[in-house]
Amino acid sequence: MDQTTLAKHSADSLAARTRWRPLEILFWLAAFATIWLAPTHHLLLAEIAILGLFALSLDLILGYAGIISLGHAAFFGFGAYTAALLAKFEFINEPVLALIVAGFAAALLGFVTSFLVLRGTDLTRIMVTLGVALVLREVANQNGWLTGGADGLQGVTMQPILGRFRFDMFGHNGYIYCLVTLFVMTMVARRIVNSPFGLSLQSIRNNPLRAAALGINVNARLVVVYTIAAFYAGVAGALLAQTQAFASLAYFDFDRSADLLMMLIIGGTGYLYGGVIGAMVFKIMQDYLSTLTPQYWLFWIGLLLVVIVMIGRDRIAGWASPVRDLLLKLDMAIHRTRTGS
Amino acid sequence: MLTILFDGVAYGMLLFVLACGLSVTLGLMNLINLAHGAFAMAGGYAVVILSNNYGVPFAVSLGLSFLISAVIGLVMERAFYVHVYRKSHLEQVLFTIGLVFMSVAIADYAMGSSQVFARTPEALQGQFNFFGVGIGRYRLLIIVICGILTISLQSILVFTRFGSQLRAAVDDQRVARGLGINVDRIFALSFAFGSGLAGLGGALGTEILGLDPTFPLKYMIYFLIVVAVGGTSSITGPFVAALLLGICDVAGKYYSGSVILGVKVPQGLGAFVIYTIMIVILIWRPHGLFSRATAK
Numbered sequence: 001m002d003q004t005t006l007a008k009h010s011a012d013s014l015a016a017r018t019r020w021r022p023l024e025i026l027f028w029l030a031a032f033a034t035i036w037l038a039p040t041h042h043l044l045l046a047e048i049a050i051l052g053l054f055a056l057s058l059d060l061i062l063g064y065a066g067i068i069s070l071g072h073a074a075f076f077g078f079g080a081y082t083a084a085l086l087a088k089f090e091f092i093n094e095p096v097l098a099l100i101v102a103g104f105a106a107a108l109l110g111f112v113t114s115f116l117v118l119r120g121t122d123l124t125r126i127m128v129t130l131g132v133a134l135v136l137r138e139v140a141n142q143n144g145w146l147t148g149g150a151d152g153l154q155g156v157t158m159q160p161i162l163g164r165f166r167f168d169m170f171g172h173n174g175y176i177y178c179l180v181t182l183f184v185m186t187m188v189a190r191r192i193v194n195s196p197f198g199l200s201l202q203s204i205r206n207n208p209l210r211a212a213a214l215g216i217n218v219n220a221r222l223v224v225v226y227t228i229a230a231f232y233a234g235v236a237g238a239l240l241a242q243t244q245a246f247a248s249l250a251y252f253d254f255d256r257s258a259d260l261l262m263m264l265i266i267g268g269t270g271y272l273y274g275g276v277i278g279a280m281v282f283k284i285m286q287d288y289l290s291t292l293t294p295q296y297w298l299f300w301i302g303l304l305l306v307v308i309v310m311i312g313r314d315r316i317a318g319w320a321s322p323v324r325d326l327l328l329k330l331d332m333a334i335h336r337t338r339t340g341s
Numbered sequence: 342m343l344t345i346l347f348d349g350v351a352y353g354m355l356l357f358v359l360a361c362g363l364s365v366t367l368g369l370m371n372l373i374n375l376a377h378g379a380f381a382m383a384g385g386y387a388v389v390i391l392s393n394n395y396g397v398p399f400a401v402s403l404g405l406s407f408l409i410s411a412v413i414g415l416v417m418e419r420a421f422y423v424h425v426y427r428k429s430h431l432e433q434v435l436f437t438i439g440l441v442f443m444s445v446a447i448a449d450y451a452m453g454s455s456q457v458f459a460r461t462p463e464a465l466q467g468q469f470n471f472f473g474v475g476i477g478r479y480r481l482l483i484i485v486i487c488g489i490l491t492i493s494l495q496s497i498l499v500f501t502r503f504g505s506q507l508r509a510a511v512d513d514q515r516v517a518r519g520l521g522i523n524v525d526r527i528f529a530l531s532f533a534f535g536s537g538l539a540g541l542g543g544a545l546g547t548e549i550l551g552l553d554p555t556f557p558l559k560y561m562i563y564f565l566i567v568v569a570v571g572g573t574s575s576i577t578g579p580f581v582a583a584l585l586l587g588i589c590d591v592a593g594k595y596y597s598g599s600v601i602l603g604v605k606v607p608q609g610l611g612a613f614v615i616y617t618i619m620i621v622i623l624i625w626r627p628h629g630l631f632s633r634a635t636a637k
Contacts, residue, residue, distance in 0.1 A: 068431050116620060120627030122430035123373055127569045128623055130562060131616045138613040254558065258438050265435055295454075299446030305439025309425060309432045 017194045021331055027273065028183065035176055042175040048276075048283045049178040050239045053185055055264045055275025057232030062261075063269030064193055065225045066205030068122050070257050071129030072233055074113075074136050077251035079106040079234025080241035081140060084153045087242070093159040095242050099181070102238035103231045110230020114223045130254065137252035152248030156241070167243065174243040181239060182276070185232060189272055192228065201225055202270075262305060268317065343474040345595050346588065351480035352549060353587020354487035357580050359542035359560070360567040361494065362414075362535015368511045368573030369528055370426045375437040377539055377564050378557030379444035384410040384540020385552040386452055389459045399462050403544050410540020415533035422532065423525075441557045448554035456553040459544070483545055490538070494576055507531060511573070566619050572629025582630060589615055 034045055054076055061067045082102040085091075092098040116128045140147045147153055160166045165173040192198050203211040204218050212218050241247045250256070259282070267278025285304075289297035308316065363377040384406040391402035417440075425436050461479060468477040498504040510517040510524045518524050543552070550560065566586055571579030593614055622630055 062431070068434065070434070116624055119624065123367070123565075123569055124623050124627045126373070126434065127565055128620055130565075131620045131623075134562065135613060135616045135620070138616070142613070254562075261435065261438075296446045296450055298442045299450075302439040302442030302444075302446065305435050306421070306443070309428065309436040309439070310421070313432070 014194065014196070014199075018190070019335070021327070022334060023327055024273075031179060031183075035172075035179070039170075039172065043171040044283065044287070046171050046175040046178045046243055047240075048279050049175070049182045050236050050243070051260070051263060051279035051283065052276030053178075053182050053239065054233055054236035055260055055267065055279050056182075056186060056189060056272060057229045057236060057275075058260055058264050059269055059272060059275050060189065060193070060229040060232065061226055062264065063271070063274065064198060064201045064205060065222055067117055067222065067226070068125055069117070069129040070126045070254065070261070071131065071133035072229075072260055073252050073254070073256040074129070074133035075106040075110055075230040075233035076237035076240075076256065077133070077136060077140070077247075077249075078109050079103060079237030080247045080251050081147060081153065081237075082106070082234070083238030084156050084241040084245075084247035085146070087158055087245075088153065088156045094163060095158060095161050095177070099235055099238045099242065102241075103235040106234020106237070107227050107231035109234075111223065111227040114226035114230075117226065118219050118222060130257075133252050133254070133257060137249055140249055140252065147247075150249060152246060153241075154246065156245040156247075158242055158245050167245070171243065178239050178243065181235065185235065186272060186276075189232070193272065197221070197224075262301065265305075265308060265313070268313075344476070345592055347474065347476060348480060349588030349591035350584060351477075351483045351487075351587070352591050353584035354491070355483055355542055355546050355549060356563060356567055356587055357583035358487050358490055359539050359546065360564040360583060361576055361579055362532070362538050363564050364568045364571065364573050364576065364579045365507075365511075365531045365535050366528075367568055369507070369514075369524075369531060372422070372426060373430055373433045373437065374422075375434060375561055375565075376440035376444065376557065377535075378560050379441055380410045380414055380536040381539040381543030381546075381560070382444060382448060382552070382554075382556040383413055383543070384537075385459075385543035385547050385556065386448065386457075387540065388544035389452075389457050389547060389552065392459050393457075399459070399465075402459075403541060406544035407537045407541040410543070411533045411537030413540075414536025415529060417536075418529050418532040441561070444557055445554050448556075452554065454554055456551050457547070458552070459547045461548065479548055483549070486545065490541075491576075491580060498576060503527070503530075566615070568629075570619060570622050570630050578629060586615065589618070 034041075038045065054072075057075070058069065058072050061069060061072075079102040082105040083095075083098050086098045086101060087093070087095075092101060113132050116132065117125050120128070141149055143149075158167050161173065161177050165177070167174050193201070200211065200216045200221055203214065203216065204221060208218050237251060240251070263278035263282045264275050265278065266281050267274030267276065285301075286297065289300050293300075359381050360377070362380075363374060366372050366374050366377075387406040387409045388399075388402045391397040391405055392399055397405070421436075421440075425433050428436075465479045465482055468475050470476070498508065506517070506522045507527055509520070510522060510527055514524055543550075543556070546552075550556070563586065567579050567583045570586075571582030573579075593612070
């Protein structure tokens with residue numbers, strides 16, 4: 001293969017990755033249909049959308065770059081407090097703008113702390129990410145005059161979205177706001193992970209040493225993706241703070257990071273939709289189990305984790321492979337009829 | 342001042358006994374075990390049940406708590422942990438978090454969610470004055486027991502055949518296997534022993550640390566700090582790390598809210614300082630403060 005055909009071949013394979021799959025289209029149609037089909041569940045659905053976005057953020061660093069983090073709640077909480085404070089002191093009244101600002105604030109924090117996760121082993125990374133979240137929690141706890149300390153940040157009044165859509169009591173507008181944000185952010189993430197940059201991340205995940213030997217600047221790429229993921233987490237946190245008009249120390253808790261990891265694992269890593277699907281399963285399960293056994297639902301969650309690891313994630317993914325093969329064939333067929341080859 | 346130092350040392354030694362099993366499992370099998378605190382909690386509840394409900398003497402129930410946790414550890418290791426050694430760190434983290442969640446719910450179900458205390462004998466309560474330093478009797482007991490344990494652990498590791506096999510296995514598992522050392526057996530034994538020690542630590546610590554179902558979550562980070570900062574290549578590393586942590590934590594708690602040199606120390610500064618120091622140390626030396634450079 002000479003130079004030009006090689007270039008054309010790789011451009012084609014990149015383009016093939018970005019092509020819309022039928023299932024993807026179906027997924028978003030179904031998601032937007034819930035606006036009309038399930039109006040009574042909008043509060044729960046908004047929460048799922050937020051957690052899905054948060055899990056997507058973790059997927060970017062775990063599923064694509066292979067960084068284990070147990071302190072991702074740091075960025076979530078930071079974004080949440082930023083958004084809540086902006087609204088409370090009326091610096092930025094318009095929620096969408098505040099959302100973006102909160103995302104950038106979290107991204108800045110992510111950029112600064114990204115240098116901490118570059119070194120060391122998995123254990124060091126776990127400890128450092130956990131430590132950052134705990135330090136932030138303490139900072140929020142200390143500065144009670146600003147953050148309300150252990151009582152949480154109260155007295156936040158949200159202005160209408162884009163100056164027009166009020167956050168209503170039933171969460172209708174709030175849900176649409178969350179869903180649209182999730183959609184836009186997923187599209188951007190889709191673009192990122194299918195770009196050459198995204199591919200280089202996956203090569204780093206699979207083998208950092210070999211990636212470096214191929215001329216990829218491993219550390220620089222990790223810093224960038226960590227910053228992007230922090231932006232995503234910050235936006236997710238800000239969404240929660242805005243829809244609930246509240247922020248609390250619990251946003252920084254270890255449990256939140258652990259739950260997040262669990263959602264992503266339930267949904268599967270490395271294909272962007274795992275986070276949302278995992279959040280959906282997790283939230284519905286939590287809802288169901290906590291009405292069944294209010295106090296002990298933690299037990300079933302723990303059991304589920306143990307079972308997932310014992311069976312093996314590969315094997316569970318293998319069970320879904322007949323479905324995947326079928327979809328792949330369908331997809332190829334549609335593609336062939338469309339291109340007419 | 343010296344009393345704080347004394348309390349800090351007692352606390353640190355307790356942390357060491359609680360966490361040293363974790364350091365062995367991490368060093369030996371490269372296993373990230375977040376569920377170590379669950380074994381400590383088992384020991385703590387064992388001593389509470391035995392001494393409060395059945396009137397077993399305190400000393401005997403301490404010994405039994407060691408045995409109970411060790412047996413639980415052995416069973417868990419053979420039944421579950423053996424399957425996750427070869428898996429990735431992510432899976433180990435998931436698996437052990439799952440165990441933590443289950444243990445929290447089980448403890449809540451069996452013992453209720455409120456904090457419990459073990460009834461300690463009269464002779465161990467209160468404190469006495471030693472050259473102007475207030476010394477708590479119970480804390481003195483902790484220091485004595487943990488001191489003896491530390492010295493005997495170190496001698497086992499250095500002077501016995503088992504100890505040298507263990508060190509060989511930590512240094513290079515494959516070569517150790519090649520030399521005919523039964524690494525699996527060593528690991529099962531040290532896992533059980535480490536769990537037992539955690540149980541004993543949990544039993545001794547009900548007074549100081551408090552015991553409720555969230556114990557494994559609450560102290561997980563402390564155990565991890567001891568191990569991550571101390572390194573896994575010796576037991577002196579975690580020992581020094583545990584002492585440092587203990588003293589910092591007690592001093593931080595004691596001085597928070599008071600005024601030193603005209604500067605008011607904010608509430609809860611201790612936790613802040615500890616986590617910050619941990620992060621700095623891990624950035625500076627990612628494999629722990631006292632680790633040797635190993636070619637792994």
